Amino acid sequence: MNLLIIGGTRFVGRQLVEYALTRGHTITLFNRGQSNPDLFPQIEQLHGDRATDLSLLQDRSWDAVIDTCGYVPRVVRLSAQALVGHTDRYVFISTVSVYAEDNPHGMAEDSPLAKLKDESVEEITGETYGGLKVLCEKTVEQAYPDRALIIRPGLIVGPHDPTDRFTYWPWRIAHGGEVLAPGNPDQPQQIIDARDMAQWIVQMVEGKRAGIFNAVGPDYALTTKRMLEACVAVCNPQARLTWLSESFLLEHKVEPWSEIPVWVPEKECAFDTCHNARAMAAGLKFRSIEETIRDTLAWARTRPIDHAWRAGMKAEREAELLREWNG
Secondary structure, eight states, rough: OOEESSSSSSSSHHHHHHHHHHOOEEEEEOOOOOOSTSSSSSEEEEOOOOOGGGGGTTTOBSEEEESSSSOOOOHHHHHHHHTTTTSEEEEEEGGGGBBBBTTOOOOOOOOBBBBOTTOOOOOOOOHHHHHHHHHHHHHHHSSSSTEEEEEESSSSSSTTTTTTTTHHHHHHHTTEEEEESSSSTTTTTOOEHHHHHHHHHHHHHHHOEEEEEOOOOSSSOBHHHHHHHHHHHHHHHOOOOEEOOHHHHHHHTTBTTTTTTTOOGGGGGGGGOOOOHHHTTOOOOOOOOOHHHHHHHHHTSSSSOOOSSSSOOOOOHHHHHHHHHOO
């Protein structure tokens, strides 16, 4: 197949390219050429801004387009409409953040969606992100009725993750000692390895599939305890987990999600309970969490020692909180 990937050089995008190449597909990348510009010298790359340089795509045709980096409806509309008649299928990678915050646990693809008070807003914040993605999805579906494939992942993890959210845990636990573990050990978690998602998306494109799918995993009830104990088993069996209560963490103004990655207050954890039955019936499979942890740690160790972490707790802050908790 002849595929156009918008993006393609970061995290999920690079995994899509690597897997599609193993399947013998012809790839064209369209991006600004700013992230990892030296990746994939063997394939065609068109460098431009999708908001202003769509003329680069004129007089070309592809079997499918995979849009990995659409966040603003106006911009997504430009690319989606420009490619009508030039592709059979448009794949849009969205997010489970499209669901309304007041949904109960167990959100499925037909659950109520987030709404923006002002649909003209283009600033991406924690409050607007989900609503903007909803409008992006609708834009793609309007341009490609019955030919749009909408993928809604939750937390994507694995090697080359630029956010450091999941990577923090294998890295921290590998360093051993007493490790601050957050909140309720039985709180649900959902993660998906970027490689599993990329492989499944390429296979869905090959099968000319359309529709909306929650791309969340794994295929069992993962909890914070099970996830962190797997990190201990893989990364450093001598590390010791000490569980600090949610009330203690919030009282000490610990920032969920950023300062302690993948942890949110229990009242906000519905987004980690999305149904994935539709995606699994369509062939989505998951590698073991141990494999993801092992590979993530191996990749993290290849980065510069002075890597500036984008998420995770400072060692001094962790030690201070543990001292007070233990005292």
